[in-house]
Amino acid sequence: MTATALARRPGAFATAGVLRTVDHKDIGIMYVLLGIAFLAIGGLEALLLRVQLATPGEHVLDPSTYDQIFTMHGITMIFLVAIPMLVGFANYVVPLQIGAEDVAFPRLNALSFWLTLSGGVLLYLSFVAGGAPDAGWFAYAPLTEPAHAVGNGMDWYIFGLAVSGAGTIIGAINLAVTILLMRCPGMVMGRAPMFTWMVLITSVLIIAAYPILTSALVMLLVDRQLGGRFFDPAGGGNATLWQHLFWSFGHPEVYIVVLPAFGMISEIIPVFSGKPLFGYRFVAASGIAIGFLSFGVWAHHMFAVGLGDAENAFFSATSMLIAVPTGVKVFNWLATMWRGRIRLAMPMVFAIGFIATFVIGGLTGVSLAVVPIDLYTTDSYYVVGHLHYVLFGGTMMAVFAGLYYWFPKVTGRLLGHRLGLAHFWLTLVGLTLAFLPMHLLGIEGMPRRVWTYPPGMGWDWPNLVSTIGSFLIAAGAIALAANVWRSLRAGERAGDDPWDAFTLEWSTASPPPSYNFDAIPQVRGKRPLWDRKHPDRMDPL
């Protein structure tokens, strides 16, 4: 094959090519398509939840169905949307950014994709095999113990997450080795693009965090199928052990799905500001700091568990510390825009939107690290609002920015600007209406994960507004789908470098040939394409 199979031959999905491919670009596209498919499913689940909660005492869903759907919505969005989308972008972009032909282990790369897909299929088989998992995405024991979870939903949860998790671990090892060993001549780590940097840190986090989840899943399996008692206090086990294990994985997981988003924003803002990334070393170092700190903050999910004031104070301090490197990134993005020459193309529009919405999620995150405030807001809708600002206002907005940014590289065609703006404004207004009132609901005392609620609590109108917002987000997604559809058929040709960008992926054809580069690139600085285009004003070494 002389070209990217999927991009050059739209019929590839009808052939066995897709089953055989080990090209990082094909696999990257497959990952993103997998993420988009599950985004549609997880999004429909969200709409069902919002319809049920639109008014008090609604009976669109019964409690059993509601619990399965809110659980699957969370699992889907985290493990089957955020992870595949980000791993997909990393797969496609990183080898190109570092001037490599492919990833270090192309066959393992294919294996990790198929494992992730298999995990997703296992999770969704539960619906036709007697019931989906229904204990929330973090599945607190002892509610998941055999005495309280009688169906097989939790077993599907265990196998689905273990299998997709294995795929994620293998993929992370692959990406880490690729970044560490396959950079082109001249690209020392101190010159690597920021997205590559963040993918490297993310990969290390995955390698360290996912095995904890796998271990906890195995322990739960022992409890459920072999009569174990790890998480059952009635049998000498410990009810909060699961929470410690889960959040030891779960909080790094938050950064696993946020750091690559930071990387995307750190690519897009400089390009569309016509300036280098302000404070490259600080932005990279702050990513490393976040990575380290992310392993020391897990118990901020557990302030109400009764660990004691001293333990809570410790985890409060570490959690607040994470705001410092996160703030450093935001300030550096703003400083990059300062005195720039800002082009408001769609990737930049979404990147600006990302900063505005992500900062809200970051600030409410700090409030949740403050123990007394957390003791009021935890397990309320305030947390639901916060996490959606981080994961949707943060990760998804960045993924959208990345989609508009790299789509022309992948397909050779630009996405439309007018439909792009429709997508952006529907998404921004929609997410504000959907998620901002949730903070108010939490402050007004509405607990999370309730299938219905009584009238007269002051919860009626914020819930209705939130439901309306969720449908605006869905309308935005339809605008995006229409945009992609139109561009694939008749979009403007992109050429190699439609954005006047800085990094190596824009120095090859769109889409790139299967071997990526005609000749192995050689770089001397952080912005190889800038140096090539401006031999008189090359970056200082």
Added chain:
Amino acid sequence: MASSLEPIVVLSLVVGAIAAVIFAGVLVALIVFTIRYRDVRTGSAPQIHGHRALEIAWTGAPLALLAIIFVLSLVTLGQIGQGATFGSLEPPLHVDVIGHQWWFEFRYPGGAVTANELHVPVGVPIELDLSSADVIHDLWVPELGAKSDVVPGQRNVMRLFTARAGTFSGECAEFCGLEHAWMRVLVVAEPRADFDRWIAAQSAPASGTAGRGLEIVRSAVCSSCHVVRGQVAGTPIGPDLTHIASRTTIAGGVLANTADALRAWIGDPQRYKPGALMPKVPLSSDDLDAVVAYLESLK
């Protein structure tokens, strides 16, 4: 102090104001830069790679701000945490709280037992000893501030306080299965004299009207899960019914406690709270009336 919520509100206002200023600053910079440096207005951009002093400034300033917030949070924690007195000189009232799927049981020192309705005297710190009969629950009364998980195999202690009489709505905040939504509680804060009268009445054994209703409750499946102190020596799995007629709601807040609602609930619990552990008991219409009449007499 007006209530155990007050210190949290004060701290939240401080943190909220700081967060609002930061957000406003970022938003203004974002909008101003986007407009001011738009390509239609500017020529080429200066290639600025960074500024060490600025980096140190925006690493250090947030660190200092967070240190202040952290210290303030410790002060607040001291005001609401273990052993807090909320400025009251009264000795705390101890109440045992037991979480069940899907209702809360409250046990008072003098033997009074209620379900889903916690009466407290105003101006007295309330010390809640929390434990669970099954899975993890969480007791939260928003108007009284902090919440605490209710963990099986573990005893958590939480102190609440109010100087104001009133009825406060609360709930289970930790997802605990099918009817997590209908695990609601009412906290009735009343002047000391009213509370003393209430606790005396609740501590007394039942004085329900003897008759057919009592016979059915004694003999039928009712007593395999319910106790009426002094009249029905049942197994204490479901709520204690000794003074059920004095409560405002039934079934974890699903229904108001009226004769009609009681009748409807006992006739078909799953219709009102699908998943609830109370089964549908086959009673004739006359028997149902008798049971409701008996329960209504349990003042």
